[in-house]
Amino acid sequence: xxxxxxxxxxxxxxxxxxxxxxxxxxxxxxxxxxxxxxxxxxxxxxxxxxxxxxxxxxxxxxxxxxxxxxxxxxxxxxxxxxxxxxxxxxxxxxxxxxxxxxxxxxxxxxxxxxxxxxxxxxxxxxxxxxxxxxxxxxxxxxxxxxxxxxxxxxxxxxxxxxxxxxxxxxxxxxxxxxxxxxxxxxxxxxxxxxxxxxxxxxxxxxxxxxxxxxxxxxxxxxxxxxxxxxxxxxxxxxxxxxxxxxxxxxxxxxxxxxxxxxxxxxxxxxxxxxxxxxxxxxxxxxxxxxxxxxxxxxxxxxxxxxxxxxxxxxxxxxxxxxxxxxxxxxxxxxxxxxxxxxxxxxxxxxxxxxxxxxxxxxxxxxxxxxxxxxxxxxxxxxxxxxxxxxxxxxxxxxxxxxxxxxxxxxxxxxxxxxxxxxxxxxxxxxxxxxxxxxxxxxxxxxxxxxxxxxxxxxxxxxxxxxxxxxxxxxxxxxxxxxxxxxxxxxxxxxxxxxxxxxxxxx
Amino acid sequence: xxxxxxxxxxxxxxxxxxxxxxxxxxxxxxxxxxxxxxxxxxxxxxxxxxxxxxxxxxxxxxxxxxxxxxxxxxxxxxxxxxxxxxxxxxxxxxxxxxxxxxxxxxxxxxxxxxxxxxxxxxxxxxxxxxxxxxxxxxxxxxxxxxxxxxxxxxxxxxxxxxxxxxxxxxxxxxxxxxxxxxxxxxxxxxxxxxxxxxxxxxxxxxxxxxxxxxxxxxxxxxxxxxxxxxxxxxxxxxxxxxxxxxxxxxxxxxxxxxxxxxxxxxxxxxxxxxxxxxxxxxxxxxxxxxxxxxxxxxxxxxxxxxxxxxxxxxxxxxxxxxxxxxxxxxxxxxxxxxxxxxxxxxxxxxxxxxxxxxxxxxxxxx
Numbered sequence: 001x002x003x004x005x006x007x008x009x010x011x012x013x014x015x016x017x018x019x020x021x022x023x024x025x026x027x028x029x030x031x032x033x034x035x036x037x038x039x040x041x042x043x044x045x046x047x048x049x050x051x052x053x054x055x056x057x058x059x060x061x062x063x064x065x066x067x068x069x070x071x072x073x074x075x076x077x078x079x080x081x082x083x084x085x086x087x088x089x090x091x092x093x094x095x096x097x098x099x100x101x102x103x104x105x106x107x108x109x110x111x112x113x114x115x116x117x118x119x120x121x122x123x124x125x126x127x128x129x130x131x132x133x134x135x136x137x138x139x140x141x142x143x144x145x146x147x148x149x150x151x152x153x154x155x156x157x158x159x160x161x162x163x164x165x166x167x168x169x170x171x172x173x174x175x176x177x178x179x180x181x182x183x184x185x186x187x188x189x190x191x192x193x194x195x196x197x198x199x200x201x202x203x204x205x206x207x208x209x210x211x212x213x214x215x216x217x218x219x220x221x222x223x224x225x226x227x228x229x230x231x232x233x234x235x236x237x238x239x240x241x242x243x244x245x246x247x248x249x250x251x252x253x254x255x256x257x258x259x260x261x262x263x264x265x266x267x268x269x270x271x272x273x274x275x276x277x278x279x280x281x282x283x284x285x286x287x288x289x290x291x292x293x294x295x296x297x298x299x300x301x302x303x304x305x306x307x308x309x310x311x312x313x314x315x316x317x318x319x320x321x322x323x324x325x326x327x328x329x330x331x332x333x334x335x336x337x338x339x340x341x342x343x344x345x346x347x348x349x350x351x352x353x354x355x356x357x358x359x360x361x362x363x364x365x366x367x368x369x370x371x372x373x374x375x376x377x378x379x380x381x382x383x384x385x386x387x388x389x390x391x392x393x394x395x396x397x398x399x400x401x402x403x404x405x406x407x408x409x410x411x412x413x414x415x416x417x418x419x420x421x422x423x424x425x426x427x428x429x430x431x432x433x434x435x436x437x438x439x440x441x442x443x444x445x446x447x448x449x450x451x452x453x454x455x456x457x458x459x460x461x462x463x464x465x466x467x468x469x470x471x472x473x474x475x476x477x478x479x480x481x482x483x484x485x486x487x488x489x490x491x492x493x494x495x496x497x498x499x500x501x502x503x504x505x506x
Numbered sequence: 507x508x509x510x511x512x513x514x515x516x517x518x519x520x521x522x523x524x525x526x527x528x529x530x531x532x533x534x535x536x537x538x539x540x541x542x543x544x545x546x547x548x549x550x551x552x553x554x555x556x557x558x559x560x561x562x563x564x565x566x567x568x569x570x571x572x573x574x575x576x577x578x579x580x581x582x583x584x585x586x587x588x589x590x591x592x593x594x595x596x597x598x599x600x601x602x603x604x605x606x607x608x609x610x611x612x613x614x615x616x617x618x619x620x621x622x623x624x625x626x627x628x629x630x631x632x633x634x635x636x637x638x639x640x641x642x643x644x645x646x647x648x649x650x651x652x653x654x655x656x657x658x659x660x661x662x663x664x665x666x667x668x669x670x671x672x673x674x675x676x677x678x679x680x681x682x683x684x685x686x687x688x689x690x691x692x693x694x695x696x697x698x699x700x701x702x703x704x705x706x707x708x709x710x711x712x713x714x715x716x717x718x719x720x721x722x723x724x725x726x727x728x729x730x731x732x733x734x735x736x737x738x739x740x741x742x743x744x745x746x747x748x749x750x751x752x753x754x755x756x757x758x759x760x761x762x763x764x765x766x767x768x769x770x771x772x773x774x775x776x777x778x779x780x781x782x783x784x785x786x787x788x789x790x791x792x793x794x795x796x797x798x799x800x801x802x803x804x805x806x807x808x809x810x811x812x813x814x815x816x817x818x819x820x821x822x823x824x825x826x827x828x829x830x831x832x833x834x835x836x837x838x839x840x841x842x843x844x845x846x847x848x849x850x851x852x853x854x855x856x857x858x859x860x861x862x863x864x865x866x867x868x869x870x871x872x
Contacts, residue, residue: 306752327754336752344752347745354741358753361738371733 003067006031006161006192007052012061014047021047022058023216029161029209031066034183034193036203036224038236039213040433041405042391045196048213049163052194053085054078065161084159086150086167094139098132102153124156128182140268142293162186163194166431168202175291180206198433200229212236237435247445250469252281255315256422256453257303257334262312262322263477264302272298274477275312280422280453285444287468287485288457291497295477296457297339300426303455304336305329317421330359335420337411339427339457341404345411348400352392353381355399356414388413389439405436412443422453429463441467461490475499523854527805530850534842541838552830560826568698568711572783574821576601576775576792578720580799581817582727583637583771585808586764589731590744594765596644596659597772598796599666600637604773605780606670607636609787612693612780613678613686622692629693629777630719637773638766640666645765649758655765663796674789685788695782716778720817723771727810740764772796798824801844 007029014022021044029035039045050056052063054072063070065081072078075085092101099117121134130148138146147167154162168176183193183206197203203210204224212220212235220227220235227235257280266272272295280286290296301307302314305326314322316332329336338344346355357366357377365376381395390409392402402410408428415423425444429437444467448454458464464471465485473481473496481496483489539549560570580597587594608629616625640662647653671684678686698711731737739760743750750757775795784791802820806812820840827836 304752305754325754325756326751327756330754338752343746344748347742347749350741350745354738357738358742358749361735362754367735370735372735372738374733 003064004030005064006066007194008064008067009048009052009058010062010064012048012051012058012063014044014051014056014058016047020216022051025061025213025216025218027211027218029192029194031192032187032190033208034187034195034206036195036197036207036210037213038197038200038203038210038232040236040435041403041431043213043236043433044216045213046165046403049085049165049194049196052078053083053163079157079159082158082160083163084154084157084161085163085165086147086154087165090146090150092138092146092149095137097135097137098141098149099134101138101149102134102156104153121152121156124152128152128155128186129178130182140266142297145293160190161192161194163196165196166198167195168197168199176202198431198437200232200434203232204229214238233434236433247467248449250284250448252284252469253451254282255279256282256317257424257455258313258315259303260313260315262302262309262314264298264307264309266295266298271310272477273302273309276474276478277312278472278479280455282421282451282453283448284469285448285454285456285467287464287471288455288474289461289464289471289493289497290459290474292459294474294497296426296474298477299474300336300338300424300455300457303329303424304334333418333421335415335418335423335452337408337415337423337425337428339430341407341411342400346399346407349398351396352385352390352399352402352410353378353395355410356381356384356395359414359418384413384417385410387417404431405433408432408440409436412440416443416447419450420447420452422455423447424455424457426457427459428456429458429460437463461493465490473497523807526850526853527807527847530846531805531843533850534839534846537842537846538835538839542835552835555830556823556826558826559829560822560824565711566822566825568713569825570818570821571713571717572821573824574817575714575716575720575782576779576795577799577802577820578717578813578817579723579775579778580772580796581802581806581813582720582723582810583641583768583775584800585803585806585810585813586727586740586771587641587768588803589808590740590760590764592645592648592744592761592764592768593656594641594644594659594768595656595800596640596661596663596796597768597775597799598792598794599659599663600640600769600772601776601779601792601796602663602666602670603640603776604633604637604770605776605787605791606666606673607632607773608777608780609678609686609689612689618690618692620692625690625692626695626781629781630774633773633777634770635773637776638770641765641769641772642762645762645769648765649761670787671789674787678787686786689781689785693781694785695778697782712783714778714782716775716782719774719778721814723774724810724814731810736760736763772799775799798840801840801847804844804847 005028007027009025009027012022012025012027013020025044025048027048037045037049047056051058054075054077057072065083070081093104099114099121102121103117118134125132130152132145132148132152138149141149151167168179187193195203195207207224210220210222210224210227210232211218212232214236259276259278261275261277262273263271263275264273276299278286288296288299298307302309302322305321305324305328309322312322313320316329316334319332321328321332342348347358357380360366361372366372366380378395385392385395388409390406390413392406399407399410423444428444429440432440444454444456456464456467465487468485471483471485471493472479473483473493475497476499483493535553539553542549542552560566580601583600584594584597611629611632612625616628643662644653644655644658647658648655674684674686680687695714695716697714698708702709739750739755742753743755743757743760747757776792779791780787798820802813802816806816823839824836827839
């Protein structure tokens with residue numbers, strides 16, 4: 001007989017040095033359902049899913065797939081059983097093409113036929129309505145496009161059970177809707193979907209059942225229709241959560257960040273910013289809305305000196321920094337919270353302490369002549385870890401071992417402790433749970449109130465609406481409209497993001 | 507049926523790399539023993555002889571120090587580059603250039619009557635500078651044009667070899683032999699035997715001050731790695747160049763500076779060889795110290811202080827190996843060690859799991 005459950009994990013315990021990541025967790029997913037797995041950062045969701053995906057092995061407990069007991073030594077074993085994983089940190093080879101990345105892990109035999117491969121990819125891509133250019137190199141793609149490749153890859157490898165770690169974080173509201181249609185379509189075709197998310201609204205609208213993890217244990221297993229948002233948040237965090245940030249009206253002062261007719265190319269050498277102008281004043285948060293890949297990435301990089309401009313002027317505190325090394329922006333006290341926390345924001349195998357002094361090591365008190373004072377660095381780091389609530393056993397831990405939320409807190413600690421005059425924050429809460437998101441939001445608001453000019457580039461419209469004082473919509477390298485952060489105008493924003501023209505304002 | 511599978515380790519203990527390194531060396535020696543036995547020799551006798559000559563006789567310490575000096579200096583040199591994942595494998599060429607420049611200073615630039623201290627200081631500076639120059643070429647190409655430093659540094663080694671051969675066969679040759687004339691005494695490093703009149707035990711001991719250079723360099727590097735701004739930048743760039751750029755570090759400058767020091771130390775190794783051992787420049791004076799230094803750096807896991815011990819042990823292996831056969835066996839064992847140490851890296855990341863075909867737990871399902 002066919003088993004009712006696609007996945008059953010029973011009595012799973014997994015220990016890491018110093019922590020019990022999963023403590024006697026049982027997790028069951030029926031065939032053909034969309035099952036959401038909720039929990040704070042560090043609650044053990046990723047650990048649990050990594051065991052299902054074959055990356056980790058449980059210390060205790062058993063896993064059955066479609067009623068058959070399994071033991072996974074590697075992800076390959078899991079793929080063979082039809083389990084596909086779309087990770088939060090993409091597992092793609094940046095220097096290779098989309099097509100080449102898709103065949104990694106596939107049993108294609110020795111020879112590759114590019115023609116057939118491209119046709120296969122096109123077929124899968126069309127069937128699930130996820131368009132992609134098979135010959136583009138991964139490093140040339142935006143984060144959103146890379147995620148699309150990850151999803152396509154698992155489908156191409158024949159996954160029947162899809163584990164998705166925050167698949168909607170980089171999409172527009174319209175795209176999320178489309179993706180949900182795709183997911184529902186997939187369940188009708190017999191796919192089972194495990195959906196990891198922190199966005200409670202989304203989980204409630206898409207999932208059939210919800211399992212909530214709290215501190216490594218299952219705190220609830222409910223049908224989506226039986227709970228509401230506030231209850232879910234409480235099950236997750238263990239306390240009441242504020243969803244709306246209380247903030248006073250901005251009191252903006254002088255211009256701090258000014259871009260005048262800035263043009264820049266992307267990594268492919270094609271124009272990404274087209275004569276873009278904007279300004280951010282001290283004491284305000286300006287939100288940039290836009291679909292991933294419309295130049296937001298390049299905007300953040302030109303502002304922080306990481307990318308050269310082909311034309312135009314960038315002034316920070318009235319000093320031109322265009323085409324200067326990144327240090328020029330750092331000297332003007334521009335903090336940068338990058339989109340890619342692992343690839344850019346941290347040195348993965350160095351200690352937290354080494355990561356925390358990355359911007360401050362050039363000056364006293366950490367530096368003294370040619371020396372870096374390790375004792376000072378350690379003390380500063382200890383303080384920052386406490387102040388920003390980074391959960392870690394010690395400052396000697398390697399940065400790569402931190403969960404996404406904790407790593408983001410670490411980056412915030414480093415960037416904000418320097419008392420910046422301006423902050424360029426790119427998708428700062430992507431992948432963070434409600435508690436950590438709340439903390440990041442409050443930090444950004446308090447930095448605004450301190451007098452920093454904040455440029456918030458985000459793909460999360462709720463975040464933009466709740467934090468921004470003004471919203472600029474970006475489309476194809478230009479600012480195509482400016483709106484107040486008004487919930488009623490969300491459709492208008494969505495339309496502009498998709499390339500519609502702004503209607504004449506009253 | 508039982509199957510073996512490799513599984514990725516989820517955590518790595520602090521001591522594991524040290525144990526696997528020692529294990530790898532033992533496995534290499536065992537493999538060497540098998541080959542020795544196959545060649546009709548008693549491996550125990552051969553190894554016993556090697557150990558006796560390399561470590562246990564009255565001259566052993568001195569002879570081993572002589573061999574370990576270039577390994578230590580050049581090993582320190584490559585380890586600096588390796589720390590920032592800059593694969594400078596051209597230490598041999600940098601060493602040769604250092605020897606060439608020191609020779610030029612000793613024989614053709616400074617007069618024979620130059621006081622010893624000034625002569626040796628000038629030779630050291632020239633040796634360091636020439637090695638640094640040879641190192642900075644691949645460094646500059648890498649920093650400015652993204653040229654692969656593995657290939658450029660290796661190829662430059664061949665250029666250096668033929669460059670030196672040109673001089674020892676041509677303008678610097680004496681009497682038709684591929685070697686220069688002997689250095690004046692003032693251009694010789696002080697050796698233990700210089701004090702044999704006062705301390706008779708030193709009679710015939712050729713260990714020279716070069717090893718002391720190496721120890722000082724190791725301690726300096728240890729301090730720089732641990733406490734300097736440069737050491738910190740090296741670490742960050744090595745770990746994640748993108749993060750280093752984001753943090754405002756000047757990567758090209760650090761790459762070039764690192765290759766200056768890396769090549770310079772290898773150049774100093776060459777200078778120390780001509781000033782301390784051969785006292786002239788000649789064809790093939792280095793039996794590939796610059797390459798063996800890569801093994802030494804790797805065995806010491808790029809730790810400068812550990813490098814002193816590893817270089818000494820490796821020096822002993824060379825001395826002991828020479829005693830049983832001038833070229834074959836010791837080179838083979840070196841190669842085995844390198845091979846095993848690199849293979850053993852696998853076990854720091856993976857473990858072997860024995861798997862039976864039956865499922866681990868019986869599941870009854872309704």
